[in-house]
Amino acid sequence: MINSTNKFLPWMKEKIKAFGLPRIIIALFLLFLFIVAPFVQVNIAQSLSDVLARFGMNAIMVLAMVPMIHSGCGLNFGLPLGIIAGLLGGTIAIELNFVGPASFYMAILLATPFAILFGWGYGKLLNRVKGSEMMIATYVGFSSVAFMCIMWIILPYHSPTMVWGFQGQGLRTTISTEGFYLHVLNDFLSINIGHLTIPVGMILFFAVFAFGMWAFLHTKTGTAMTAVGSNAVFAKASGININKIRILSVILSTWLGAIGILVYQQSFGFIQLYMGPFFMALPAVSAILIGGASVNKATITNVIVGTFLFQGILTMTPSVMNSAIQTDMSEVIRIIVSNGMILYALTRKTEGQN
Amino acid sequence: MTIKKVKITPKKVLSYLADNAVTVMFVIICAFGIPLSGLSANFLFSEILTRLARNSFLVLSLLIPIMAGMGLNFGMTLGAMAGEIGLILVIDWNIIGIPGIILAMIISTPISILLGWICGKILNMAKGREMVTSYIIGFFMNGIYQLIVLYAMGSLIPLASKTLILPRGYGVRNTVNLITVRKVFDNLINVRIFNTNVPVFTFIIIVFLCIFIVWFRKTKLGQDMKAVGQDLEVSKSAGIKEERTRIIAIIISTVFAGIGMIIYLQNMGTLNTYNSHTQIGMFSIAALLVGGASVNKAKISNVFLGIILFHIMFIVSPYAGKNLVGQAMIGEYFRVFVSYGVITLSLVLYELKRRRAKSRIGAQLALDQEDEEEVKNETE
Numbered sequence: 001m002i003n004s005t006n007k008f009l010p011w012m013k014e015k016i017k018a019f020g021l022p023r024i025i026i027a028l029f030l031l032f033l034f035i036v037a038p039f040v041q042v043n044i045a046q047s048l049s050d051v052l053a054r055f056g057m058n059a060i061m062v063l064a065m066v067p068m069i070h071s072g073c074g075l076n077f078g079l080p081l082g083i084i085a086g087l088l089g090g091t092i093a094i095e096l097n098f099v100g101p102a103s104f105y106m107a108i109l110l111a112t113p114f115a116i117l118f119g120w121g122y123g124k125l126l127n128r129v130k131g132s133e134m135m136i137a138t139y140v141g142f143s144s145v146a147f148m149c150i151m152w153i154i155l156p157y158h159s160p161t162m163v164w165g166f167q168g169q170g171l172r173t174t175i176s177t178e179g180f181y182l183h184v185l186n187d188f189l190s191i192n193i194g195h196l197t198i199p200v201g202m203i204l205f206f207a208v209f210a211f212g213m214w215a216f217l218h219t220k221t222g223t224a225m226t227a228v229g230s231n232a233v234f235a236k237a238s239g240i241n242i243n244k245i246r247i248l249s250v251i252l253s254t255w256l257g258a259i260g261i262l263v264y265q266q267s268f269g270f271i272q273l274y275m276g277p278f279f280m281a282l283p284a285v286s287a288i289l290i291g292g293a294s295v296n297k298a299t300i301t302n303v304i305v306g307t308f309l310f311q312g313i314l315t316m317t318p319s320v321m322n323s324a325i326q327t328d329m330s331e332v333i334r335i336i337v338s339n340g341m342i343l344y345a346l347t348r349k350t351e352g353q354n
Numbered sequence: 355m356t357i358k359k360v361k362i363t364p365k366k367v368l369s370y371l372a373d374n375a376v377t378v379m380f381v382i383i384c385a386f387g388i389p390l391s392g393l394s395a396n397f398l399f400s401e402i403l404t405r406l407a408r409n410s411f412l413v414l415s416l417l418i419p420i421m422a423g424m425g426l427n428f429g430m431t432l433g434a435m436a437g438e439i440g441l442i443l444v445i446d447w448n449i450i451g452i453p454g455i456i457l458a459m460i461i462s463t464p465i466s467i468l469l470g471w472i473c474g475k476i477l478n479m480a481k482g483r484e485m486v487t488s489y490i491i492g493f494f495m496n497g498i499y500q501l502i503v504l505y506a507m508g509s510l511i512p513l514a515s516k517t518l519i520l521p522r523g524y525g526v527r528n529t530v531n532l533i534t535v536r537k538v539f540d541n542l543i544n545v546r547i548f549n550t551n552v553p554v555f556t557f558i559i560i561v562f563l564c565i566f567i568v569w570f571r572k573t574k575l576g577q578d579m580k581a582v583g584q585d586l587e588v589s590k591s592a593g594i595k596e597e598r599t600r601i602i603a604i605i606i607s608t609v610f611a612g613i614g615m616i617i618y619l620q621n622m623g624t625l626n627t628y629n630s631h632t633q634i635g636m637f638s639i640a641a642l643l644v645g646g647a648s649v650n651k652a653k654i655s656n657v658f659l660g661i662i663l664f665h666i667m668f669i670v671s672p673y674a675g676k677n678l679v680g681q682a683m684i685g686e687y688f689r690v691f692v693s694y695g696v697i698t699l700s701l702v703l704y705e706l707k708r709r710r711a712k713s714r715i716g717a718q719l720a721l722d723q724e725d726e727e728e729v730k731n732e733t734e
Binding site for chain 1: 476479480482483485486487489490491493494496497498500501504505679681683684687688690691693694695697698701702705706709
């Protein structure tokens with residue numbers, strides 16, 4: 001470490017390059033929004049609470065991207081499949097008359113077998129279409145959502161809180177989680193300081209899963225998963241069953257998607273059925289990419305940074321913009337930022353491909 | 355090569371069915387759906403005729419990128435947006451009838467060229483995953499489109515017509531009435547068959563596009579595209595500017611999609627400013643795939659067969675759903691499911707076929723190598 005000062009500049013450049021220009025721009029933009037906020041009468045503490053709440057709501061769905069990226073299956077555009085497993089879990093838990101926090105844990109428990117089953121089938125399919133996973137994943141997501149639209153009508157649900165009152169059959173488009181698992185995590189251990197609310201329980205819940213994922217990636221199976229993603233030939237040579245590992249990663253991703261949507265619902269207050277899950281993969285995909293992940297590389301830090309930045313911009317732009325120029329351009333900004341980010345990631349030259 | 359008499363064996367029939375699984379599936383759906391719906395043949399015939407005129411141009415715009423090996427151009431929505439901008443401006447300037455439509459096409463063309471060029475540039479940076487990238491480009495450009503139409507029009511871009519602009523003073527309304535240009539192409543030459551208006555002029559335009567595509571395939575550029583589509587590396591070494599060729603393919607597709615969208619909308623008569631283009635890519639692609647096309651191979655006949663089958667399913671399923679289970683909603687969701695399902699199935703089947711071919715080539719190469727080594731060992 002003699003000429004460390006000489007090394008500093010290139011090191012800095014390297015760091016900026018590693019962090020990625022788009023990320024820096026987005027982070028600066030968010031910082032700018034937070035600085036501007038007080039001048040346009042936006043309450044910072046309130047905004048920060050919103051950002052934290054939305055971070056907790058969405059983080060697990062973003063975490064769901066990690067295993068498939070690690071195993072080389074690319075970005076999981078088929079997240080709606082996992083979300084459907086979560087929806088099934090949630091609705092069945094309500095159907096079985098579970099109330100309060102019990103309904104939340106039952107929902108997770110009931111969603112698990114569906115997630116494993118769906119993930120297994122989805123993984124099998126993706127193994128047969130190696131190289132075009134992302135396009136097919138997108139359409140697997142879409143068609144499963146459309147298929148479930150039919151199922152929500154004809155499945156034999158009876159709970160009066162969920163079915164259309166008029167016909168007595170067919171689930172409603174939105175179902176309130178009030179009385180069931182509304183805010184079970186949001187209110188758990190939450191800290192109030194003036195206007196600032198920190199949903200400690202919800203963030204802890206995410207932390208448990210994030211830690212679990214981190215630990216898993218350091219086990220033997222987890223390392224094998226990374227090996228499959230970074231160099232499939234090498235992994236095969238060292239005796240790893242590539243297809244099996246890939247299926248495992250897809251199951252894991254689908255399961256996390258299922259839990260992710262349940263966490264989202266308990267905070268949001270509604271179960272959105274039918275076309276609700278249709279575009280839910282895109283925000284999760286762009287969040288992890290904003291956090292610094294690429295098509296074949298992702299860490300837990302990427303998840304945390306990305307979710308915070310993405311949700312931050314999503315929460316801050318409407319409130320600041322509305323107060324500043326009386327127009328809500330947030331939807332348009334969201335579309336441009338999130339899809340621009342995905343495009344940026346897709347056009348990068350990725351190492352270790354083929 | 356001598357021509358052998360082709361024997362029809364059960365194995366051959368099966369492999370033919372497997373190759374055209376999507377089309378066969380649709381024929382079966384239609385065969386069940388039509389009697390179930392209880393719709394009259396006359397009604398169906400006139401509906402199909404309308405939809406053929408309405409959609410053919412759009413679907414035909416997909417053919418050229420497929421030829422250039424870039425897969426299904428989900429970025430055709432870009433052209434659709436350009437067409438919509440052209441129409442909005444023409445309506446605002448109050449230019450009616452045929453001149454209005456033609457002016458809208460003229461306005462849309464440079465916008466389409468620009469968007470197509472951008473799209474092509476980006477796709478060149480994402481070789482091997484063109485489809486998912488073009489898909490996301492569609493979403494991305496939708497954001498830009500909203501920025502222009504919802505915020506810039508009426509403020510930065512002056513619009514004279516008050517009926518077009520939202521009450522808040524800027525931005526275009528959710529629906530634009532196209533009454534002044536409605537069906538001007540369709541009704542230009544009016545022929546009636548079986549009590550049905552046949553939009554002869556629209557069909558003439560479509561025929562011209564087909565002739566153009568057939569001619570284009572034979573030009574130097576068309577041949578280059580075919581070569582690029584077959585093998586990027588080989589065509590590169592043959593001196594074809596492959597990136598330029600690919601960009602041109604996308605530009606042509608985008609321009610045609612723009613014109614196609616204008617033809618589509620003049621038939622519809624109303625423009626849903628923020629929705630019309632979002633679905634058009636999916637429906638056009640699904641129709642093409644139903645007609646028997648795949649990611650790397652599409653013929654003109656696929657377009658027409660596809661539109662007929664796909665739209666029969668589309669018209670029939672709500673009625674069939676209603677008659678079958680008493681709920682039209684099931685039929686409506688069914689057709690959405692089938693639209694997405696068809697694309698999924700086609701993509702999967704294509705990948706399976708490609709992998710099979712690849713492994714066959716791989717096995718052959720391995721055998722060759724073994725032979726070579728044996729020869730080498732013997733000589734040593």
